[in-house]
Amino acid sequence: MSAAIAQWRGFKAATRLGWEISSNWTRPLVFVLYSVLRPLSAAFILVVMYRVISGNAPGTAAYLAFLVSGVAFWSFVQYGFAGLSNGIVEDRGEYKMLKYVYTSPVHFYVYLLGRGLAQLASAVASALIVLVVATIVLRLPIDPLRVNYPLLLAASFLALLAVIGMAMAFGLLLLQAVDAHGYGELGSGVLYVISGAIFPIGVLPGILATIASFSPLVYWMELIRRSLLGAAAIRMFPALSDGDVMLRLLVSTIGTLIVAHLVFTWADRLARRKGLIDMESNW
Amino acid sequence: MRHPSALRIFLKTIAARAYPRVVASFRNRTWVVTETLLPLIGTIAMIYVYRALHAPVRYLGFVVLGGVLLAFWQNVIWAMATQFFWDRGAGNLELFAMAPTSLAAILLGMAFGGAYVSLTRSVAVLLVASILFGISYSTAGLLPALGIFVLTICALYCLGMLLASLFLFYQREAWQLADAMQEPIYFLSGFYFPVRSLGAVVGGVGSLIPLTLGLDAIRQLVLPGTTQFIPIRWEVLAIVVQIAGYALLSQVSLRYLERRAREDARLILRST
Numbered sequence: 134m135s136a137a138i139a140q141w142r143g144f145k146a147a148t149r150l151g152w153e154i155s156s157n158w159t160r161p162l163v164f165v166l167y168s169v170l171r172p173l174s175a176a177f178i179l180v181v182m183y184r185v186i187s188g189n190a191p192g193t194a195a196y197l198a199f200l201v202s203g204v205a206f207w208s209f210v211q212y213g214f215a216g217l218s219n220g221i222v223e224d225r226g227e228y229k230m231l232k233y234v235y236t237s238p239v240h241f242y243v244y245l246l247g248r249g250l251a252q253l254a255s256a257v258a259s260a261l262i263v264l265v266v267a268t269i270v271l272r273l274p275i276d277p278l279r280v281n282y283p284l285l286l287a288a289s290f291l292a293l294l295a296v297i298g299m300a301m302a303f304g305l306l307l308l309q310a311v312d313a314h315g316y317g318e319l320g321s322g323v324l325y326v327i328s329g330a331i332f333p334i335g336v337l338p339g340i341l342a343t344i345a346s347f348s349p350l351v352y353w354m355e356l357i358r359r360s361l362l363g364a365a366a367i368r369m370f371p372a373l374s375d376g377d378v379m380l381r382l383l384v385s386t387i388g389t390l391i392v393a394h395l396v397f398t399w400a401d402r403l404a405r406r407k408g409l410i411d412m413e414s415n416w
Numbered sequence: 417m418r419h420p421s422a423l424r425i426f427l428k429t430i431a432a433r434a435y436p437r438v439v440a441s442f443r444n445r446t447w448v449v450t451e452t453l454l455p456l457i458g459t460i461a462m463i464y465v466y467r468a469l470h471a472p473v474r475y476l477g478f479v480v481l482g483g484v485l486l487a488f489w490q491n492v493i494w495a496m497a498t499q500f501f502w503d504r505g506a507g508n509l510e511l512f513a514m515a516p517t518s519l520a521a522i523l524l525g526m527a528f529g530g531a532y533v534s535l536t537r538s539v540a541v542l543l544v545a546s547i548l549f550g551i552s553y554s555t556a557g558l559l560p561a562l563g564i565f566v567l568t569i570c571a572l573y574c575l576g577m578l579l580a581s582l583f584l585f586y587q588r589e590a591w592q593l594a595d596a597m598q599e600p601i602y603f604l605s606g607f608y609f610p611v612r613s614l615g616a617v618v619g620g621v622g623s624l625i626p627l628t629l630g631l632d633a634i635r636q637l638v639l640p641g642t643t644q645f646i647p648i649r650w651e652v653l654a655i656v657v658q659i660a661g662y663a664l665l666s667q668v669s670l671r672y673l674e675r676r677a678r679e680d681a682r683l684i685l686r687s688t
Contacts, residue, residue, distance in 0.1 A: 156592070157589070157591050157592065159589040159592060160589075163589050163592065164589075164592055166596075167589070167592035167593065167595060167596040168592070170596045170599070170600050171595065171596060171598060171599045171600070172599070174599035174600040174602065174603040175599045175602075175603075177603050178599065178602060178603045178607075178608055178609075179465065181603075181609050181613050181614065182462070182465055182466065182469070182608055182609050183469060184613065185471075185475075185609050185610065185613050186466070186469045186470075186471045186475070187469065200465075310446055311446070312444065312446045312447070313446065314446070314447070314450070315447075315450035315451075315454060316446070316450060318450075318454060319449070319450055319453055319454055319457070322453075322454060322457035322458065322461070323457060325457070325461055326457060326460060326461050326464070331461065331464075331465050332461075332464045332465050332467070332468035333468060336464050336467050336468045337464065
């Protein structure tokens with residue numbers, strides 16, 4: 134029991150620490166404002182791009198909803214993946230505290246989970262504001278009373294597990310580099326291209342489309358759109374039912390978590406063997 | 417003992433501050449990867465958006481040219497505007513302030529070095545994206561486009577110097593502010609679509625950023641069929657005014673904020 138309490142306390146401390154570090158101890162309102170500006174602008178970039186090509190042709194709302202929902206929920210990957218993987222490197226290089234986390238009684242996974250979940254508050258605020266603003270301004274066919282919340286929450290829970298798993302493994306891999314600044318953003322940029330967030334993966338060339346179809350993020354994006362928009366959603370997998378897509382999300386999440394665990398364990402062992410946990414990285 | 421002239425110190429400071437940037441542009445391979453791939457991936461993502469919309473090929477060219485200038489904007493934000501913030505965190509700013517030179521010379525050195533680094537990255541983005549997606553440009557307008565490009569970069573780095581002095585004032589939120597100056601600026605400057613689509617008011621506000629007008633003029637010259645925001649000659653004139661204006665403002669602002677920073681002990685106040 135006491136061990137569980139220690140883990141819980143460690144988790145709480147990690148979550149708080151993650152929030153404070155990611156906001157750099159600035160005022161929460163300022164932080165949230167800045168955090169929202171980026172995805173909101175990203176959504177409007179896509180809206181203008183779409184309007185430039187399609188004008189005000191009928192049926193544009195459905196595609197705009199496709200774009201906006203993808204950008205809105207992408208905040209979870211942006212914050213969860215880039216934030217957490219960068220965080221591991223920052224803990225070592227900038228704050229020089231990774232070695233203390235390793236030597237503390239809290240399991241490293243628990244610490245990283247807490248650190249990753251800290252980003253969730255910003256992501257939730259960002260996604261909500263983008264969706265609300267875009268729905269009102271662009272008259273998107275999103276009715277809050279008709280959203281399939283159980284599907285949305287279940288899909289998002291699985292996707293977040295996958296994102297945090299990938300971020301943990303990627304972050305540990307980054308410990309191999311002396312200077313890994315910007316690699317978190319790079320990783321999330323690659324995921325952005327193959328996730329179906331802003332265009333259907335069918336547009337990608339064959340090999341990339343195949344790789345994308347193994348990613349849980351693609352199925353998550355599909356389920357987000359189906360749960361938010363119902364029948365009005367533009368579908369990347371029209372032949373699959375909601376259940377089929379959820380099954381694919383579940384399987385790909387499990388696969389991702391297994392691979393992430395293997396990579397994490399290998400990178401962790403390598404980092405310990407090479408003495409990289411407390412390496413001076415001239416931050 | 418003869419002391420070097422003020423001009424000599426000024427010029428040597430510029431060279432000294434530019435030198436590590438030029439050397440680091442190839443020595444630090446991890447930065448080569450991120451600085452090249454980050455704008456490239458963003459560019460590729462937007463190209464696929466247009467492809468999904470079955471847009472004409474010239475729109476892909478819009479995106480690539482946006483990606484080229486995006487590399488410069490990222491450099492201005494992360495290696496100019498926020499540089500004094502990082503330097504303060506690393507303890508270098510107090511050394512700069514003690515040195516027998518001016519912060520303006522240090523900023524100019526950063527600008528020259530940064531512009532060189534960004535140029536190497538943006539050429540990579542231009543070549544890779546254009547070859548990968550088969551985008552061609554009109555060679556007739558290439559020379560004037562290059563001239564406008566140089567003017568735009570000058571104006572951009574003058575704005576960068578102004579931002580650097582303003583960032584002296586920021587503490588903990590500097591990082592978030594720099595973060596917030598990415599997508600919102602990509603939007604206002606029309607990085608991925610014709611500036612004209614933003615309308616007169618938003619486009620006008622966006623024109624305060626030299627990239628907006630420069631990008632529009634370059635697109636008009638090398639991508640025939642681009643809808644014109646304002647005539648090229650007016651855009652060139654506005655960019656020239658911006659060069660003078662931002663250079664002047666940056667010096668005034670730098671002197672004022674440096675004095676304020678000394679009074680408030682912000683030159684040594686670390687917030688990272």
